[in-house]
Amino acid sequence: MQNRTPRIPQQPAPSHRAEFDARLAVELAAVVTGARRRALRDGDRQIDTAHLLHSLIESDPEVRTAFDGGAQLAKVLGYLVQRSIGYGLRWQGAIEDSGALPVVADAGAEGWSPSAASAMAGAYRRARSLGRERAGGIDLLVSLTADRECRAVEVLERAGVDAALLEDRIVEASSQG
Template sequence: MQPRIPRQSTGGQDLRAGDRDSRADGEAGLGAELAAVVAGARRRALRDGDRHIDTAHLLHSVLESDSEARAVFGEGPRLARLLGYLVQRSIGYGLRWQEGAEDSGPPRPVMPRAAAEGLSPLATGAVEHAWTRARTRGDEPPRCVDLLAAILVDPRARAVEVLVRAGLDPREITARIDAGAEHREGAANHGGAEEGR
């Protein structure tokens, strides 16, 4: 039996800390799509021997589980190159990430919706930002593309580092996500207007 590792004061929680019940309770508040992404990221982090679920794990899980998020990168070599870098993290440059927590700035409190076990501080903030995007849009719970946009906000995020290494511009990806959201909102409003006629 592994000893319980204390929670970190930075807001991040070690993957090896806590029990399954508390983890399930935390992820239940994320919404179905985000809970599935976090669960997939958790499996990958544990398999890779990483201490925390970071934004690169979340990015990998989002791309594996959501066709809308994959479509943001378009067809062809861009997505393949990005996935190649994500796969390589456990055998290459990602090894230097295993011991330290992905962090950015001063400690922040863990919000209720981001209380899933094992998230790095920056990944915790990304989950919260995804909820903020969804609330601003008047649409809850957040979708995978909300989380995709959220994990690209901080230039120090590991997800951003992977994108840059793959030759992609995080700002361009964010702009594509926002353009897609505006298109969907416009289509929904147009549909409502048609029904009112």
């Protein structure tokens, strides 16, 4: 069956390696699909960390509860929507690579910004360290907040969310549960 999602010219076809996708919980696989759709719709060449954050918040209830109240979450979503309608134009055509985390040399990361690929790998490592075979949304949120130079953290901070505090709250809750 042919994929009916149009590709932007000069955009590499997204990789669908089974091994890469097998490391994702069903919920996180849906997040990745949403981020891919958002990147295509926005005309971006790669999925970046802001696409992942937007999709995470839209589709994962556990991620939404990690924020400090509805007002904070609404402000983050407001910035993400602004990005979708033009706020992110300064990012268009630019590859996201914060340099803060090591780039993952993984063929499954084709179509991903280096920061987004590193965040996905970090989510998987976190899940494994907690004894799980598959990464979930909260694992990805922690991984995103760990890269203080990525676009997702820039969005969080513009919305008044302290990424370090958010990460600490999630990690603390994970260690207590």
